[in-house]
Amino acid sequence: MENKISKLRELMKKNFIDTYIITKFDPHQSEYADEYFNSVKFISGFTGSNAIVVITMEKECLWTDGRYTLQASEQLKNTNFEIFNISNSETEDFKEFIFNNTKNNGTVGFDGKTVSFNEINKLKTLIQKKNIKLKSDIDLINEIWENRPPISSGKFIKHDTNFCGETLLDKLKCVRIKMKNYRANMYIISSLDDIAWLLNIRSIKKNSSFSFYCYTIITNTDCIIFIDENNDNKDILNELKNQNIIIKPYSSIENYLNNLNLDTNHTILIDSNKTNYTLYNLISKSQLIFLPYDITSSLKSIKNTTEIKNIKIANIKYAIALIKTIKYIKESINDFKMTELDVEEILINNAKKDENYLCQSFNTISAYNENGAIIHYDVHQNIPKTLKPEGLLLLDSGANYLEGTTDITRTISLGNVTQEMKDCYTLVLKSHIALSQVKFLKSTTGSNLDAIARYNLWQYGLDYKHGTSHGIGFCLNVHEGPQRIAFKANDTELEVGMLLSNEPGVYLKDKFGIRLENSILIKDYMKTESGTFLQFETVSYIPFDRDMLNLNLLDKKEIEWLNNYHKITFELLSPYLSSEEKDWLYIQTKQL
């Protein structure tokens, strides 16, 4: 590492740069970026999902959040890196650090494509007091990164309207109607999952993301995509050309925008969080309208009837794989040695038997006992624990099918569970049921509803340090906005057709973790003099663990809910199970 940092400092001197910013973002601010963009890992060795690095001639500093500070001190222990917790408001954030550690009239360098213009604009306001300049067109990391991995494009697949329910041209029509409302004559989409949704294309890659590197520009007449052609996507890009989509090379967007000679006669829509600083600079002379999130994000968050039908199918498919896995683990825990990692393998093998299975929708969390208390436990970054016939296994996983994306968590008793485990499980289940049953006024936001799940736990002095619910993509990102149900203020109203997770939990440090997660859809409830009311429909059916219930903590209505849920589970899944599996499921779903 030290060698790399010395090399970087030499380059900084050569380029008259006093302070250099390194991120792990791609030019589209994706949640999962290609390894190519992980300059933070290259320069520091830190692998956490959230990080930013700032290098001056004297100091090297890394900012990450509370989930990763322990991991960071472990991974950076033989370096000179100082580690900062982003969530700690008493220490400098990276912008304040830059302000305090860059001399008057100094220069801050970075690759403008790897930072959102929102972040840089905030930095600008701060540093102007010291007349510090920005140099945003310089990727120094590239000059020292030997054998930098290539950007992978993956194998393209067309997402047929049998699955996704709406053609590219229909989607374009909807986008243009919204553009008209803003009186915009251009809309630039940077968000990769939005582009995949719009074009009805997915790309299968190793990191279970479906995205491919592409920008899209929509005008009243044209739709231009900036994407590199190769053998794996030629046919599908040709199909797009037949639909009058204009295709240009990925990196030509800069020249293209430059040549437009944009001025205030152009009104351009962009997402203020997804647009990188370089792109923003190219269009800043036009009239810009900053969207809180892309038009396409709000369109794709409302699932159409074909998607809804398919989401239910995908959830049945995954439930079958999961039930086979849970049965196997419970029955063979005494006979075979099995690790957290083996569980993932068994599960994936069961899931991939389906012909429309594409990949897992995220890295499986298979966490035994005390590992379950680490909310973002990654078995691949640790020595997998061997399961014993006692305690709890937290299994959070999901798959992508052509029919949609699943995301389900069950916490499974392996035997000999404590009363505390049962009580916590039952309280988490109460929270889960409370959210799944609630009816709510249209115009309710996720931060209004969050406490509906939590108050059952708060009563007992328990809480979970994550959101109750995130939006879920359709055969796309497992975390999808703009809707979410979480503590923090959020002004997205919950609407009919949105797909969300329902995942309350309890995590007791060094003991165990419990999370129970299903997917829920929003549908109509009733209209009255007081307004329009909505409700959730659960779409994931996997039994809750009977061995984990403290029935004294459940009221009559909750037991009714559970009995009904188990009844549907058996009805839905038994047709697809062997007679032995069916017998097992019958017992798991018996009425209480």
Next chain:
Amino acid sequence: MENKISKLRELMKKNFIDTYIITKFDPHQSEYADEYFNSVKFISGFTGSNAIVVITMEKECLWTDGRYTLQASEQLKNTNFEIFNISNSETEDFKEFIFNNTKNNGTVGFDGKTVSFNEINKLKTLIQKKNIKLKSDIDLINEIWENRPPISSGKFIKHDTNFCGETLLDKLKCVRIKMKNYRANMYIISSLDDIAWLLNIRSIKKNSSFSFYCYTIITNTDCIIFIDENNDNKDILNELKNQNIIIKPYSSIENYLNNLNLDTNHTILIDSNKTNYTLYNLISKSQLIFLPYDITSSLKSIKNTTEIKNIKIANIKYAIALIKTIKYIKESINDFKMTELDVEEILINNAKKDENYLCQSFNTISAYNENGAIIHYDVHQNIPKTLKPEGLLLLDSGANYLEGTTDITRTISLGNVTQEMKDCYTLVLKSHIALSQVKFLKSTTGSNLDAIARYNLWQYGLDYKHGTSHGIGFCLNVHEGPQRIAFKANDTELEVGMLLSNEPGVYLKDKFGIRLENSILIKDYMKTESGTFLQFETVSYIPFDRDMLNLNLLDKKEIEWLNNYHKITFELLSPYLSSEEKDWLYIQTKQL
């Protein structure tokens, strides 16, 4: 009205003003302003509490909210006023109207003291595209308003530390600590209830507000108040002088600030909602720090132990007055003719028997049957209905005692109630109990908790179009921020010591309205590995109406809550009642 408007237009011409803005705000953006400031009523005849008027040479327009649009069309029917609903996002707001109806390079005039600088700054951004100028130092209304009522100061009373628990000098110390955190060398308070709180002074006036017209400037060494001296406040102002408070005439603040020659070496704190545009202009050359609300607002929202002890006393005092009133109404409804207005009179007569009673804390809402469905029904603006021995009376009232401010609503059966009334009453009670019982994590905001009350109603397609809860002052404003429990996003965290209302309701148009309201205090619940948890303590004890309960809708825990509540009610109040009243209360509070 037409005559006044012609006169105004003549003055506008004379002063080269194209568009004139008229509000009903005082220079402190108070909820209740003196009649002196009601220029809207003077020019239009409209009496609603929320309104803004804009006059051009061609048009006269009035903006108000959904509560008042009907009243406005009634009161303005013989004028040329166009009425706009503020809540209707499809019609122009007053700023857009000004932009669209003022010519290029035109001039918009107003009295800068009657508008917040926040509003005017938004207007500025909009109108600069047409190069429209602002003239903010002109009160044209004053020139045509003959016999304008004087600004009333009221009779001052000192709020003793036996009641309020903290001296002026202690409060100043706390304010200065907060000022230090902001590195500010001056803090200007415009908010009148904040000043009354800080100085431990109340002023008794007709409109049940305790405020007096005053600005306060606090520096590290001085506390200067700008207030007019008169015979009714001389003694108390002299006491302030003895505590080194500097007293200057109310209107001298403009000269005072002008003479300071403020520049960027001065860092001044102001509340961005309470500071008027004229004041802002006088200090805009300094470094301004815009507070979302005054430092004093957050200090006064946390009640101290003396205040808490007294709040409980005030609530017992008012409960006794209310119980006597309810008993009287129920027992004499068959024998005497009684109107909605009579009820208020009986209540006030019962309340004012207490030696520390000062006044009602707001205009009593006494609303019979269908009038109850009008959320802000004002019996003084209507012909009072005569009560009959059937249906429901909604009674929302409160008093100010030296021991604090009360705000309580009970809905009372007068006989022959329908099943629908009983069901709705019981559901509102469920909502009320749900909020009063909830435990919550410290850092929870009011918009997180709001749905805890509402979900019981949502289940049945019911909702109420008002907040669940507002902060309550201490012998001060009945509506006090910054805390509240409402649907709309709000980032004020709920903290130990805050006093709030708990007032869910149901309103069925042309039928009836039900609201059940107690005051609740926030106190500690428990500390665990998951964090610090808080809870509410109910401080108002008046029986809920047994004739109104549908016990099938209440679960075991809710009945337990109610029994316990009634047990405490009897214990707390019976010592202060006659034996006949005690017998009556005994029956009302019998265990279910």
